[in-house]
Amino acid sequence: MARLSLQGIRKSFDKTEVLKGISLEVEDGEFMSLVGASGCGKSTLLRIIAGLESPDKGTVSIDGRPVDEANPKERNIAMVFQDYALYPHMTVAQNMAMPLIMGRLPMRARLPGMRLLIPGFTSVWRDIAGQVEAVARQLRIDHLLERRPAQLSGGQRQRVALGRALVRNPHLFLMDEPLSNLDAKLRVQVRKEIVELHHSTNLTFVYVTHDQIEAMTMSDRVALLQEGQLLQVGTPDDLYTDPDSLNVARFIGSPEVNILPAQAVQGGFNVGEQFIPFAHDLTPRSDLFLGVRPEDLMIGGSQALGAQQMITLPVTHKSQEDLGGEIILHTALKSLPDVDIRARLQKAAGGVDANIRNLRGEITLAFTASAIRLFDGAGQRIRTDEGAVATHPALKEIAQ
Amino acid sequence: MTVVKGSLARRRTRLAYALVAPASLLILLIYVGPIIAVILASMTDYTLIRDGFAFVGAENYTNMFADAAFANALKNTVIYAACFLPAAFVVSLLLALAIQSRKRFRSVLEVIYFLPVTSTLAAMALVWAALMDSRQGVFNNTLQLVGLGPINFLGNPDIVLPALAAISLWSIIGFNMVLFLAGLTAIPKNLYDAAAIDGIDHPVDRFLRITWPMLAPTSVFVAVTTSITAFKLFDTVALLTKGGPGRASEVYLYLTFLEGFEYFNMGYAAALSVFFLGIIFLFALVQMLMSDRRVNY
Numbered sequence: 001m002a003r004l005s006l007q008g009i010r011k012s013f014d015k016t017e018v019l020k021g022i023s024l025e026v027e028d029g030e031f032m033s034l035v036g037a038s039g040c041g042k043s044t045l046l047r048i049i050a051g052l053e054s055p056d057k058g059t060v061s062i063d064g065r066p067v068d069e070a071n072p073k074e075r076n077i078a079m080v081f082q083d084y085a086l087y088p089h090m091t092v093a094q095n096m097a098m099p100l101i102m103g104r105l106p107m108r109a110r111l112p113g114m115r116l117l118i119p120g121f122t123s124v125w126r127d128i129a130g131q132v133e134a135v136a137r138q139l140r141i142d143h144l145l146e147r148r149p150a151q152l153s154g155g156q157r158q159r160v161a162l163g164r165a166l167v168r169n170p171h172l173f174l175m176d177e178p179l180s181n182l183d184a185k186l187r188v189q190v191r192k193e194i195v196e197l198h199h200s201t202n203l204t205f206v207y208v209t210h211d212q213i214e215a216m217t218m219s220d221r222v223a224l225l226q227e228g229q230l231l232q233v234g235t236p237d238d239l240y241t242d243p244d245s246l247n248v249a250r251f252i253g254s255p256e257v258n259i260l261p262a263q264a265v266q267g268g269f270n271v272g273e274q275f276i277p278f279a280h281d282l283t284p285r286s287d288l289f290l291g292v293r294p295e296d297l298m299i300g301g302s303q304a305l306g307a308q309q310m311i312t313l314p315v316t317h318k319s320q321e322d323l324g325g326e327i328i329l330h331t332a333l334k335s336l337p338d339v340d341i342r343a344r345l346q347k348a349a350g351g352v353d354a355n356i357r358n359l360r361g362e363i364t365l366a367f368t369a370s371a372i373r374l375f376d377g378a379g380q381r382i383r384t385d386e387g388a389v390a391t392h393p394a395l396k397e398i399a400q
Numbered sequence: 401m402t403v404v405k406g407s408l409a410r411r412r413t414r415l416a417y418a419l420v421a422p423a424s425l426l427i428l429l430i431y432v433g434p435i436i437a438v439i440l441a442s443m444t445d446y447t448l449i450r451d452g453f454a455f456v457g458a459e460n461y462t463n464m465f466a467d468a469a470f471a472n473a474l475k476n477t478v479i480y481a482a483c484f485l486p487a488a489f490v491v492s493l494l495l496a497l498a499i500q501s502r503k504r505f506r507s508v509l510e511v512i513y514f515l516p517v518t519s520t521l522a523a524m525a526l527v528w529a530a531l532m533d534s535r536q537g538v539f540n541n542t543l544q545l546v547g548l549g550p551i552n553f554l555g556n557p558d559i560v561l562p563a564l565a566a567i568s569l570w571s572i573i574g575f576n577m578v579l580f581l582a583g584l585t586a587i588p589k590n591l592y593d594a595a596a597i598d599g600i601d602h603p604v605d606r607f608l609r610i611t612w613p614m615l616a617p618t619s620v621f622v623a624v625t626t627s628i629t630a631f632k633l634f635d636t637v638a639l640l641t642k643g644g645p646g647r648a649s650e651v652y653l654y655l656t657f658l659e660g661f662e663y664f665n666m667g668y669a670a671a672l673s674v675f676f677l678g679i680i681f682l683f684a685l686v687q688m689l690m691s692d693r694r695v696n697y
Contacts, residue, residue, distance in 0.1 A: 102599030
C-alpha cells in the first residue's frame with residue numbers, strides 16, 4: 001500500500017527531451033494507467049518510478065518519502081515487463097523465489113551450492129518455498145513450478161511474471177504493457193484477472209499501455225501522455241466525456257471522435273455551408289472545432305427522438321464497416337468532402353432502421369447539442385455549461 | 401491427376417538432388433575423401449621415399465601406443481593446453497565484460513584486441529622470439545631492471561610450453577573476446593532490469609545469476625573451439641623451437657609433421673592423424689551434446 005507522487009519529472013536522452021515536467025499523484029490503492037502513443041515517454045516514466053532510470057530533474061516520492069536516492073530493490077516495488085523478462089535458465093519456482101532469495105538471504109548463503117554447505121538458513125529456504133507455492137496456487141500456476149519459461153504458453157508466462165512480482169509483497173505494482181504479447185482473446189481474459197488482482201490485493205497499480213481500451217476498462221484514473229507531457233488526468237469517464245483538448249478527445253474512443261472545423265457565427269456555427277444552431281457567447285472567429293462522438297450520431301429524419309432538440313446534418317454516404325452488432329458509417333458533408341464523419345450505429349437496438357445496411361446516397365445524421373464539445377483553433381477545450389446548453393432557451397428557440 | 405502429381409513430385413526430387421549436388425560433392429572431395437584416404441593410409445607402411453606399399457593392419461597403431469615420442473607429444477600438448485585453455489577462456493571473458501560496459505571506447509578497444517587475430521601468426525612469432533630472446537629480448541631487459549632473470553623463455557624445457565601458450569594467448573584472446581561480446585550482447589537487457597527490481601544488484605550476484613548462465617551457450621562454444629585450437633598448435637613450434645629444447649616442446653601436431661615430412665613415415669603419420677581426428681571429434685561431440693541439451697533455452 002503506497003501513495004506515489006511525481007513532481008516535475010524531466011528526462012532527456014541525448015538531446016531529445018522525453019519527459020517535459022511530469023507531475024502526478026497516485027492515491028493509495030489506486031489503479032492508474034499511463035496511456036499514450038508509442039514514444040510518448042510513458043515507459044520511461046515507469047522506469048523512473050521503478051528506479052531503473054534516474055530523472056534529470058524532479059522527485060519521485062513513495063508515501064511522501066523521496067526515493068530518488070533509493071535503488072529499485074529499496075523502493076519495494078514490483079514490476080511486470082512487456083515480454084515478462086523471466087529468467088530463462090530458471091524454473092518457474094526459481095523465478096518466483098528470486099526476489100525472496102535476494103531479500104532474505106545474505107550473500108554467503110545464496111551463492112550457488114551454499115545452500116547445503118551453510119546450515120542455519122533451512123527455515124528461511126522452507127519459508128520461501130512455502131510463499132512461492134502459496135502465490136502459485138493463487139495464480140493457478142502451481143502445477144507449472146518445475147517447468148522453465150520456454151515450456152510455458154504466453155498466458156502462463158504472464159502469470160509467472162505476475163507471481164514473481166506478487167511474492168515479495170510490494171508497495172507498488174508497476175506494469176509495462178503486460179498484455180501486448182498476448183493474443184486478442186487472452187488479452188481480454190488477463191485484463192479481467194489483473195483487475196481482480198488489483199481488487200483482491202488493494203495495492204497501488206501503475207499500468208502503462210498504448211491501448212486506450214485497456215486504460216479505460218481497467219483503471220480508476222487515466223493519465224494521458226503525449227510527447228512527454230501530461231495532457232489530462234482523470235477517470236476514464238472524464239477523459240471520454242469531458243476532454244481537455246482535441247488530442248485527448250481523439251485518443252480516447254473508437255472509432256475516433258468526429259472533428260468538424262467550424263466558424264462561430266451569431267446563434268451557432270457554420271460547418272462548411274451547414275449551419276449548426278448552438279447557443280454561445282463566443283466572438284465570431286474562423287477557427288474552431290466541434291467534436292462529436294460517432295456513437296452520439298444517429299440516423300436522423302422522422303424517427304429522431306425529440307425532434308426539436310436534434311441538430312441535423314445532411315451528409316453523403318461514403319462507405320461502411322459492418323462489425324456484426326454495429327455498423328460504422330463513413331460519411332461527409334457536401335461542402336467539406338475531406339472531413340470524414342463517422343457514425344457508430346447499433347444494429348440490433350430498437351429504433352434503428354433494419355435497412356441500415358442498405359443506406360446509400362444522401363443521409364441525414366442527427367445529434368443533440370449536448371453531444372458537442374467545443375475546441376479552439378489550438379485544440380484547447382472551450383467549456384460551456386453543457387447541461388444548460390441542451391435546455392438553453394435560446395437554443396430551443398433557434399432549433400425551432 | 402495422379403500422373404501430374406507424381407511427375408511434379410519427381411521433378412521436385414530431381415531439382416532437390418541437383419541443388420544439393422555441388423555442396424555434397426565439395427564435402428565428399430574436401431572432407432570425406434581425405435578422411436577415408438588417411439584412415440586407409442594409416443593401415444599401410446607407405447613412405448615417401450619408397451615405391452609401393454603394403455597393408456600392415458593395425459601395426460602403426462600398436463607402434464604408436466608403444467612409442468615414447470607419442471606419449472611425450474601427448475603430454476606436452478596437454479601441459480600446453482592446461483596453460484593455454486583457462487587463460488584463453490578467463491582472460492577473454494574478463495576483457496569482454498570490461499569492454500562491454502564501455503560506451504565511448506568500446507569499438508576502439510574491440511579493434512585493438514582483435515588486431516592480433518588478423519595478423520599472420522608466423523610473422524608475429526618472429527617478433528615474439530625477438531621479445532623473448534634470452535639476452536637482448538625486451539622482456540629479459542625489463543626483468544633485469546627489477547633484478548630478475550634472465551629467463552630463457554624458449555630455451556628452458558620447463559618454460560617453453562607456457563611461453564608458447566602466452567604467444568597463442570595473445571593471438572586468440574581477441575577472437576574469443578569478440579565471441580563473448582556477441583554472447584553478452586545477446587542477453588536481453590530487460591533481464592538485468594528485472595534483476596535490479598528483484599534485488600540482484602550486487603555485481604557478483606548479477607554475474608552468477610544472470611550473465612554466466614545466459615552466456616552458457618557461448619562459453620561452451622568458446623571452450624570447445626579453444627580446446628581444438630590448443631591441440632592444433634603447430635606454427636610457433638615449427639618456427640621458434642622446432643620441438644626443442646630437446647623434445648620439450650614437441651607437441652602432437654609437430655610430431656605428426658616430423659613423422660610425415662621429416663622421417664617420411666607417411667603410414668605412421670596417418671595413424672597419428674587419425675588419433676588426432678578422434679580427439680577433435682570428441683570435442684565436437686561434447687559441444688553438440690551440450691548445446692543440444694541444458695544450454696539451450
